[in-house]
Amino acid sequence: MTPAALSVLHxxxxxxxxxxxxxxxxTLLAQKGVSLCxxxxxxxxxxxxxxxxxxxxxxxxxxxxxxxEARVTLQDAENRAAEAGATRIFLEVAADNNAARGLxxxxxxxxxxxxxxxxxxxxxRPVTALVLGKDMxxx
Numbered sequence: 001m002t003p004a005a006l007s008v009l010h011x012x013x014x015x016x017x018x019x020x021x022x023x024x025x026x027t028l029l030a031q032k033g034v035s036l037c038x039x040x041x042x043x044x045x046x047x048x049x050x051x052x053x054x055x056x057x058x059x060x061x062x063x064x065x066x067x068x069e070a071r072v073t074l075q076d077a078e079n080r081a082a083e084a085g086a087t088r089i090f091l092e093v094a095a096d097n098n099a100a101r102g103l104x105x106x107x108x109x110x111x112x113x114x115x116x117x118x119x120x121x122x123x124x125r126p127v128t129a130l131v132l133g134k135d136m137x138x139x
Contacts, residue, residue: 001038003029006059009043013059016121017094020057028056033084037076042069044077046089053081053136055091058100070103078107082136089136092129094119101130109134 001009003025011019028034028045034056037044041064045056055077060070081089092115093100109132118129 001036001043006036006043006045009041009061010057010059012062015062016124017119035077035080035084037073037080039069039072040064041067042073044070044073046077046081048081048084048086051085051087053077053084053086053089055089058091065099070100071107074103074107078134078136087136088133090131090133092118092131095128095130104132107134 003022006025007020007022010025013019025045028047029036031047033048035046035048037046042058042060044058047054047056055074058070058074058077060073078089090112091104091109093104095101095114111130112133113131115129115131117126119127121127
């Protein structure tokens with residue numbers, strides 16, 4: 001996927017917040033340790049620094065949600081992180097994003113912190129970010 005396509009998909013998936021721009025994706029993809037994992041209708045972007053990985057974002061086209069594509073991209077991201085030497089992965093998820101929280105919980109993530117009023121919402125109150133983490137098995 002091109003940075004432009006990533007931006008369009010991200011904006012569609014996160015319609016209640018601020019989607020990332022093409023320039024932001026271009027900048028992120030050029031950074032050391034950043035990997036893009038994709039399916040036909042979803043993507044995950046991770047960054048690995050030393051032995052720690054961060055899931056920067058995971059987005060699925062709303063017309064194709066609940067079909068397993070997010071799970072596939074998440075697993076791909078975790079595999080790439082492990083191959084790069086990560087032993088732990090973390091992410092932030094909006095407290096009101098029940099579908100994503102269910103995916104992460106079923107994938108072995110647990111809450112390790114929170115960031116109150118982290119996510120801005122159009123016309124609404126900010127939403128707390130839950131910080132989730134997972135120890136990864138390395139080969």
